[in-house]
Amino acid sequence: MMVQGSACMGLEIIEIVEDDQGQAKLLDQILRQASFRTNVAFDGPSAMQDVWRIKPSLIMADDNLPGLSGREICKRLRQDPSTKYIPIILMSGYSSEERRVEALDGGADDFIVKPYAASELVARVRALLRRSQQGQGQEEELGEDLALTESLYVAVYRGQKLTLSVHEWKSLRRLTSTVGSVVPREELSTLLWGDDALMHDGEIDRCMEQLNKKLAGESPAAGHIKMVPGGFRLIIPPSEKPDIVQAQ
Known part of the structure; x- marks a missing residue:
């Protein structure tokens, strides 16, 4: 299932992939308050369809999703020339070093442990967007x-x-x-x-x-x-x- 987030003043579209609807709503609110546009999916397959359709500026995905895990989403998107450079942040309630390493080695650009501070989450999103937007072709x-x-x-x-x-x-x-x-x-x-x-x-x-x-x-x-x-x-x-x- 997928729902459209509200449009805000910012140009960047953040794809949120979270099966917990309460967490999805919270993350959606945090990002929209920071002037991002959002699109929300509640499972991996729906998220993949969204990404190919709207080509978001950044993806935030829970690592443990129904249908397709966050790491599998990373793997598939990195194999597709049209999506391989979209920044991806994986989120998890598990903070083990092994989990972080697997996420980063699997193609994620960052890894955030739940619960997270809203200010830090927004700062990480902005930092990744800056890196992806700066130096085009340098x-x-x-x-x-x-x-x-x-x-x-x-x-x-x-x-x-x-x-x-x-x-x-x-x-x-x-x-x-x-x-x-x-x-x-x-x-x-x-x-x-x-x-x-x-x-x-x-x-x-x-x-x-x-x-x-x-x-x-x-x-x-x-x-x-x-x-x-x-x-x-x-x-x-x-x-x-x-x-x-x-x-x-």
Whole structure:
């Protein structure tokens, strides 16, 4: 079942996916009071239809939904070129590190634990929207064979286009700013999670592991991230200058 939220002055449409109607109503009110337009779905399949129909600016989905889980929604949307760059926030009443890591690795851009403070929730929504709207088509060449496209969270390595999560993109950009040098673990964690860095300490290792796999591809020698005492170091072997991906 799907209901249309009220239109507000803001241009951004937030898709709310929440099977608890009380929670859905509360979230809808919070976002509309912050001048967002909203669209509400109460199950995963309805949400997927909404997303393909209206192409929302951002999606907020409960992780445990009937018909299709929040993580499965992430997976399917990331596989579709027309929806793969829509920011997604997953919400859950479970605060375990494992649950957060699985959500972020599965394609979510952020993870919010219930109950949440309305002011923090709105701030996170606005931050994600800023990141998705800024730097359209901006490209940055970093080293001889690595380039990043900010608005799409894409890296081009040795001619191969790599689709990255927001956290992977930020980490790679920082690591490439001082190739071969150690980037402190604490610095990377703060870059990704700000004041909540301590809560996400274990997730930085998983993020580096996933990024390492994407850089290596089928060739372990293609480039990799080394974990060293106190932090991480990016090693990029010399190669030809890559083709640069244009924003789409």
